[in-house]
Amino acid sequence: MIDFKDLVEKAQAGDKDAYGTIYSELYTPVYKYVYIRTRSKELSEDITSDVFLRFLSSLHLYTTQKDTPLSYLFTIARNLLINNGKKKKADLFEEGMEENVRDESASSLERNIFKEEVGLVMEVLNKIQDDQREVIELKFLSELSTKEVASLLKKSEANVRQLESRGLRKMRELLQSNE
């Protein structure tokens, strides 16, 4: 288990290796979070790089008592996304999707069905309430723990679990009604 607080303290003291570890460990969750909102690889990479640049340049102001590094990074990302204000209505899955869904044992038809299902789930995700959607995105797409989501959204863990449960139920209802 990586001790991010320790890493941040080292980074604050000027340890570049500590920056490197923080970056490599937290880049992907932040990128996923940004990508879900922007639906653009290029824009997501730009924003995620910007998030880390801002994090590193404001490192001397950051105190480990207040936030975890991840929630701090997500807060920066949220602010940048709000400033960016763009939501690309493109297909969530670009060229990479086909590769990952490909299963040697699955037939072409099955792969297509699976891809459609994922696409449908993502479509339905955009139709539920914002607070529920945000919890589901952070929990299942950015793969944060309930505690991290609660810290980021400034909600209790019970509240996060409730939003998650209601969101999933709503998605199920919407998916079933699509059938």
Add this chain to the structure above:
Amino acid sequence: MNKKYNENRIQELLKVASDNITPSDVAFDVLLSKLDTKTVKPNIYTKPVLSPFSVFKLAGAFTAFVLVVLGVRNISTPLQNTITPGEGAGGAVLTQGSEIALGTIGSGSASENSAGSGSATGESAARSMSSTFAKSSAQSPEAREIESATLNSLVAESQADSELLALSPDI
């Protein structure tokens, strides 16, 4: 009701979606090259020497000090000015003498209420003035004559004043 989509299935599909969101490999060196290393400072919080509020307090204290100093000067200056020649029994010339003369004038003015005592104090003031004059000037015989004449006239004036005071005790 179609049971195909339950919460677990949805979570599974979301996991697949998450796995498909893969960032390009952005070298950390590239990021570091963008970063101005000067902006990364050690997390040493240094309290400012003077907060804006304490600057105001300091300015206020200084202003108060200046006002007090000016006030003291303004109070002391009129006091010196108020000890003017005409007030004392010794007369105008006496105030231009030394500290002894001023002290005599003080006693003279204090004893104005009592008739008769003004004469004595006026004379003592004149005597002290004459000693001061004798020390400070009169190098030539002419000067001495003028000086003694002035002193004589002063003594005569003060005697006349005291006689007048004795005649009219109500003044």
